[in-house]
Amino acid sequence: MANTTSGGASAPKPSSSVKLVLLGEAAVGKSSLVLRFVNNDFQENKEPTIGAAFLTQKISLPNRIIKFEIWDTAGQERFASLAPMYYRNAQAALVVYDLTKPTSLIKAKHWVAELQRQASPGIVIALVGNKLDLCADAEGSGDAETAPSEGGGDAETGAEGAAADVEAETQTDTNARKVPKREAKAYAEEESLLFFETSAKTGSNVADVFTAIANSIPESSLKSGRGGGAAGATQAALSGAANRAEEARVNLGERGKDVKDNCAC
Amino acid sequence: MPRLANDGDDHNTQAHSSPSTPQSPETTIERSKLEVPRPPLPPRPTNLSTLRSRPSTSYQEHGSKDGLLSGTTTAVTTTDVNTYTTNDGSRKLHTSIGSRSPSSSTLKRGVIGSPRLSDTGDSSSLRSYVPQLETREEVSSLFGDHITEEDDEGNSRPSQDVFSSQFEADAIDIDFDKEFDSIPEVDEDGNNEELAHSLWRSKSKHFMILSAAGKPIYTRHGSDAVISGYIGIIQTIISFYQSSGTSLRSFSSAGARFVILSQANLFLVAISRILESDSQLRLQLEALYMQILSTLTLPNLTHIFSVRPSSDLRRPLQGTEVLLSSLADSFTRGSPSTLLSALESLKLRKSHRDIINNTLLKSRVDELLYGLIVAGGRLVSVVRPKKHSLHPGDLQLIFNMLFEAEGVKAGGGESWIPLCLPGFNPKGYLYMFVSFLSLKNNNIRQAAAEEEIPKEDAVAIILISANKESFESMRSVKNYLVHELGRSRSLATIQNAIQAGRPLPTDIIPGTVLRHFLFKSKANVQFFMPSFTSYETPRLRRRLLSVYHELHASVHTKHASVKVHHSVSASHAALAWVTPMFELYCVAGPSTGRNALAHSANKVVQWVQKEEERIFLIGGAVF
Ligand SMILES: Nc1nc2c(ncn2[C@@H]2O[C@H](COP(=O)(O)OP(=O)(O)O)[C@@H](O)[C@H]2O)c(=O)[nH]1
Ligand SMILES: [Mg+2]
Numbered sequence: 066m067a068n069t070t071s072g073g074a075s076a077p078k079p080s081s082s083v084k085l086v087l088l089g090e091a092a093v094g095k096s097s098l099v100l101r102f103v104n105n106d107f108q109e110n111k112e113p114t115i116g117a118a119f120l121t122q123k124i125s126l127p128n129r130i131i132k133f134e135i136w137d138t139a140g141q142e143r144f145a146s147l148a149p150m151y152y153r154n155a156q157a158a159l160v161v162y163d164l165t166k167p168t169s170l171i172k173a174k175h176w177v178a179e180l181q182r183q184a185s186p187g188i189v190i191a192l193v194g195n196k197l198d199l200c201a202d203a204e205g206s207g208d209a210e211t212a213p214s215e216g217g218g219d220a221e222t223g224a225e226g227a228a229a230d231v232e233a234e235t236q237t238d239t240n241a242r243k244v245p246k247r248e249a250k251a252y253a254e255e256e257s258l259l260f261f262e263t264s265a266k267t268g269s270n271v272a273d274v275f276t277a278i279a280n281s282i283p284e285s286s287l288k289s290g291r292g293g294g295a296a297g298a299t300q301a302a303l304s305g306a307a308n309r310a311e312e313a314r315v316n317l318g319e320r321g322k323d324v325k326d327n328c329a330c
Numbered sequence: 331m332p333r334l335a336n337d338g339d340d341h342n343t344q345a346h347s348s349p350s351t352p353q354s355p356e357t358t359i360e361r362s363k364l365e366v367p368r369p370p371l372p373p374r375p376t377n378l379s380t381l382r383s384r385p386s387t388s389y390q391e392h393g394s395k396d397g398l399l400s401g402t403t404t405a406v407t408t409t410d411v412n413t414y415t416t417n418d419g420s421r422k423l424h425t426s427i428g429s430r431s432p433s434s435s436t437l438k439r440g441v442i443g444s445p446r447l448s449d450t451g452d453s454s455s456l457r458s459y460v461p462q463l464e465t466r467e468e469v470s471s472l473f474g475d476h477i478t479e480e481d482d483e484g485n486s487r488p489s490q491d492v493f494s495s496q497f498e499a500d501a502i503d504i505d506f507d508k509e510f511d512s513i514p515e516v517d518e519d520g521n522n523e524e525l526a527h528s529l530w531r532s533k534s535k536h537f538m539i540l541s542a543a544g545k546p547i548y549t550r551h552g553s554d555a556v557i558s559g560y561i562g563i564i565q566t567i568i569s570f571y572q573s574s575g576t577s578l579r580s581f582s583s584a585g586a587r588f589v590i591l592s593q594a595n596l597f598l599v600a601i602s603r604i605l606e607s608d609s610q611l612r613l614q615l616e617a618l619y620m621q622i623l624s625t626l627t628l629p630n631l632t633h634i635f636s637v638r639p640s641s642d643l644r645r646p647l648q649g650t651e652v653l654l655s656s657l658a659d660s661f662t663r664g665s666p667s668t669l670l671s672a673l674e675s676l677k678l679r680k681s682h683r684d685i686i687n688n689t690l691l692k693s694r695v696d697e698l699l700y701g702l703i704v705a706g707g708r709l710v711s712v713v714r715p716k717k718h719s720l721h722p723g724d725l726q727l728i729f730n731m732l733f734e735a736e737g738v739k740a741g742g743g744e745s746w747i748p749l750c751l752p753g754f755n756p757k758g759y760l761y762m763f764v765s766f767l768s769l770k771n772n773n774i775r776q777a778a779a780e781e782e783i784p785k786e787d788a789v790a791i792i793l794i795s796a797n798k799e800s801f802e803s804m805r806s807v808k809n810y811l812v813h814e815l816g817r818s819r820s821l822a823t824i825q826n827a828i829q830a831g832r833p834l835p836t837d838i839i840p841g842t843v844l845r846h847f848l849f850k851s852k853a854n855v856q857f858f859m860p861s862f863t864s865y866e867t868p869r870l871r872r873r874l875l876s877v878y879h880e881l882h883a884s885v886h887t888k889h890a891s892v893k894v895h896h897s898v899s900a901s902h903a904a905l906a907w908v909t910p911m912f913e914l915y916c917v918a919g920p921s922t923g924r925n926a927l928a929h930s931a932n933k934v935v936q937w938v939q940k941e942e943e944r945i946f947l948i949g950g951a952v953f
Binding site: 103104112141150 | 625
């Protein structure tokens with residue numbers, strides 16, 4: 066991924082951390098999107114996430130470095146009550162559905178509604194339809210470039226050929242798409258969400274989602290100064306053992322305050 | 331290591347009746363204070379014969395099973411939940427005193443911590459049988475040399491044991507190339523139905539969970555279409571027995587053993603073609619049940635079915651199937667840890683472990699309940715409050731989740747996982763912070779997502795809190811630990827210990843005839859074993875584990891009068907030796923004589939004594 070840096074960025078750019086949460090029904094590909102973004106990798110038959118995973122990844126924008134602190138949640142019903150813990154204070158959310166599974170869009174809409182009600186007012190929400198590689202066509206919407214895995218197959222080739230290119234074993238159906246792009250996009254516009262169709266499998270559009278989010282975070286809500294939460298925690302960790310409990314608390318407190326202060330100005 | 335209180339053990343002493351009355355009836359000892367008393371079970375064949383000629387059915391009085399949760403306290407023992415070693419896995423301890431086979435007690439299972447307390451109780455019960463044991467002299471000459479050395483309390487003499495000897499049938503092999511393959515879905519027109527069924531039947535081992543209403547909840551093999559018929563039959567049989575006021579516990583059919591664990595709203599069924607005792611299978615079912623509780627908690631589980639008895643539990647359990655399956659498969663492959671209900675520790679010098687323990691202690695924050703460092707499923711260090719012990723059954727669930735299943739390990743980054751530890755408290759969730767470290771090339775960093783960490787090499791820092799908001803604080807504890815352990819070169823020490831691997835039997839005892847052994851320290855609820863070098867393939871390893879299963883069963887049957895058990899087959903000679911302090915299971919080549927085995931067994935015990943503080947986590951970091 067061209068726009069990610071592994072850490073040693075050019076010196077002068079300011080860096081800010083952005084807390085981002087992934088929400089959506091189980092198995093839509095949240096973890097796969099994160100894995101693609103963080104490690105540029107993909108796994109067939111990924112085992113379901115247990116609880117929630119916390120990962121970080123930096124991306125470099127022209128004028129600053131954004132360090133994403135990513136919460137990848139499990140999406141199972143029994144964890145729903147824990148979700149507020151993850152989206153509280155989040156500056157961005159990625160709400161994911163599987164564009165081969167209409168019910169997952171319904172679930173995504175629920176998450177969007179919950180975020181709009183409960184999350185920080187300025188939160189940037191991106192709606193993401195994943196598993197684009199399973200679509201043989203581009204939904205007749207003139208968006209052929211969003212389906213790079215087609216590898217030149219056209220509509221008249223018949224789905225068979227294009228499908229075989231993509232993935233012989235998983236592809237029995239010619240076009241697995243069940244959620245029209247138009248429909249999801251219209252909904253996203255209505256709710257002022259960023260909207261993307263992605264494939265964690267091919268990597269198509271994945272980096273774009275995160276870059277778009279990074280660009281959409283209002284400058285005012287970006288914490289200035291190097292580091293951010295994680296670095297602070299390390300600092301606390303290194304400063305000795307005697308009153309560690311105290312430090313942890315202070316550290317937590319500061320993080321919360323930071324966000325508020327920045328929002329206020 | 332966790333000090334586990336020995337609730338219930340003090341019952342042992344008083345409850346033993348005098349062995350001198352030849353026809354004295356079976357004595358039932360209540361295992362736990364919370365338990366509903368229950369009439370004794372019908373007499374059973376002694377010793378190994380139970381394994382060979384399995385009774386076609388056995389059942390117990392209905393309604394006496396009050397679940398796995400009896401006796402759950404904050405200070406826990408292995409004996410609470412999943413260490414039932416009586417032959418039928420019953421929760422009571424039964425001692426039968428017959429005229430033909432004077433029995434000693436095989437009641438004692440390991441208790442982490444307070445060895446003195448538990449040993450006194452147990453050994454006094456043992457002692458009461460001594461005068462009856464006829465073959466005592468033979469044994470005492472066998473182990474005579476070392477009795478005094480390892481017997482500082484003067485009450486755990488192997489000479490008190492009875493010797494038994496058996497010729498074993500070799501275990502049936504599992505086809506590991508196919509055992510874990512998935513069975514194709516039955517297609518709509520049912521063309522491959524026949525194939526699916528025959529594949530299903532070809533599996534050596536099945537685990538199935540169904541609701542009391544007969545709804546399938548989980549099956550290791552096959553889709554609903556394949557198993558629905560079997561589920562129906564099993565449910566019919568179970569309810570037939572239920573309607574007559576008993577609950578079916580096990581039966582045999584077509585060369586397979588069926589064991590059923592009935593819980594309030596669930597039936598858990600194991601079907602095995604491998605030679606395993608009922609109690610061993612029951613132990614496995616109990617672990618699966620604990621996994622369900624761990625996902626849902628007991629009140630949630632009860633609530634779901636009280637609202638609607640026909641509820642489909644698969645929805646709330648979503649994501650748990652992989653954990654159930656990795657547990658199930660580890661049982662099918664054979665797990666020393668499950669067999670012994672004990673944990674393995676990473677071998678470290680005491681001074682090194684002390685440094686790690688102290689670092690853990692210093693890292694502590696108020697919200698931290700338990701902190702563990704675990705290397706490839708082996709304990710490195712544990713920090714815990716004085717009043718809360720760790721339940722090996724709970725740790726088994728955690729280790730399965732982290733080291734057997736892929737979900738957490740492969741996810742990369744750090745995890746924050748709500749889970750219920752039923753041994754600790756079946757009613758509520760705890761929150762577990764997990765971070766895998768990559769120690770390769772002494773270059774310590776957090777493992778990257780998807781980094782291939784072989785199971786044995788994975789090192790995890792596990793921090794458990796009751797506060798769901800304490801992720802950041804746990805994370806800072808981890809950062810501190812990584813920093814401090816790096817500074818004290820402890821991480822390098824851990825890595826070296828992992829790389830060194832388990833020693834060969836011949837590293838331990840030069841020139842020994844032993845190919846492998848399991849040594850369980852009851853006081854520490856931990857075991858030690860050498861490397862599996864001569865058992866590299868899954869099939870060979872399973873065979874070895876089957877030998878251990880048989881040995882274990884033979885010294886743990888309810889009526890076992892045996893403290894030393896010798897067995898020979900075409901492929902091996904083996905020895906089990908059980909004292910109040912330890913259990914030792916040794917395997918050597920088939921032509922190995924009894925004396926050579928015994929000699930090596932003694933050497934192992936000597937070695938363990940010398941190395942005890944390195945191979946076991948003793949005490950640990952307690953606050
Ligand atoms: N074909 C295809 N499969 C995907 C894609 N993303 C994820 N998957 C698969 O969908 C399943 C669920 O993915 P996972 O990332 O675990 O979903 P999560 O539960 O939302 O985190 C896995 O088997 C993935 O391999 C994608 O873009 N295309
Ligand atoms: Mg996931």
